[in-house]
Amino acid sequence: MSLTITYPPLRIVAALLMIVIGVSVHHTETLLLLLAVGQGWIGVYRVPLSQFWRRLRLAVPFILFSFVFFSFYEHGAMISIAPFLQISVDGLGKAFVYSARLVFTLQVLTLLFNGMPLPVFFQSLVQLKLPGIFVELMLFTLRFMEVIRDEALRMLQALRSRGMQRKTFFSLSAYLILSRLLGSLLLRSFQRSERIYMGMMSRGYRGIPPAQDLEPYQSTDIARLLLWVLPVLGLWLLDLIYM
Structure with missing residues (x-):
């Protein structure tokens, strides 16, 4: 058995x-x-x-x-x-x-x-009656974690191509630039999430995870x-x- x-x-x-x-x-x-x-x-x-x-x-x-x-x-x-x-x-x-x-x-x-x-x-x-909003949040987090990572890597590459270098472990100017990059990344993520949400709503999404056979x-x-x-x-x- x-x-x-x-x-x-x-x-x-x-x-x-x-x-x-x-x-x-x-x-x-x-x-x-x-x-x-x-x-x-x-x-x-x-x-x-x-x-x-x-x-x-x-x-x-x-x-x-x-x-x-x-x-x-x-x-x-x-x-x-x-x-x-x-x-x-x-x-x-x-x-x-x-x-x-x-x-x-x-x-x-x-x-x-x-x-x-x-x-x-x-x-x-979902079968255990966990609220659907929490299930959807976990799903979206896992789905778009790699997307945010790729976006951050592209922004870092763009900064390096413009001459940004961090020569020492503690560099105040580099940390200021990276903090601005983080803020820009959050704004881009928010804008992308709005576009994804509007696209899902136009296709019939209502916040309920689809049922599947177990x-x-x-x-x-x-x-x-x-x-x-x-x-x-x-x-x-x-x-x-x-x-």
């Missing part, structure tokens, strides 16, 4: 439950078990590690920043790593807790989107949901007992 939840809205509910329960875990030992469970699910479903890494690499700067920040910000027991440099043991523990929660969330999201196209995901949100609900989906959620719930209860 396949362990994949076939009904997409139920799959989203299972992933949200796992994330909510997982980020409520506090202890290092329990978090290590939680990460092992998440990585085990990735292995069971044969999810390519490249999919997980694409999400994890975006979180690496935040993870590194948390270790640097909490190591010097927190008080308590200190360890010396240099004659004039000490870091907090409690800070390292707190940074690990936050980082482990973030990594587990990325593991669950990797499971959620494995084999689930984005149109199916957004249609599932995978049918199966009686075994509840059992699969429990198979996803119960291990995480058990670790959360273990964490409570450990406290």
Whole structure:
């Protein structure tokens, strides 16, 4: 029997439950078990590690920043790593807790989107009664993110062709030019969004996402949901007992 939840809205509910329960875990030992469970699910479903890494690499700067920040910000027991440099043991523990929660969330999201196209995901949100305006905002954000990026690159190229150079890391004149570029980019984006909106309205758009067919609900989906959620719930209860 396949362990994949076939009904997409139920799959989203299972992933949200796992994330909510997982980020409520506090202890290092329990978090290590939680990460092992998440990585085990990735292995069971044969999810390519490249999919997980694409999400994890975006979180690496935040993870590194948390270790640097909490190591010097927190008080308590200190360890010396240099004659004039000490870091907090409690800070390292707190940074690990936050980082482990973030990594587990990325593991669950990797499971959620494995084999689930984005149109199916957004249609599932509609089935879960999420207001259509939020679904449309997410759709337009994803659709036009690349458009705005390409427009910004063209504007930067135009500035370089006119002789703009940033010779040092801190250049006030260059930053002033870039701030004007950002304002111009926002104005262009607003004008383009108005043109797109008027064009969609002329073609019958009324702010309601179109309905699409989803995978049918199966009686075994509840059992699969429990198979996803119960291990995480058990670790959360273990964490409570450990406290």
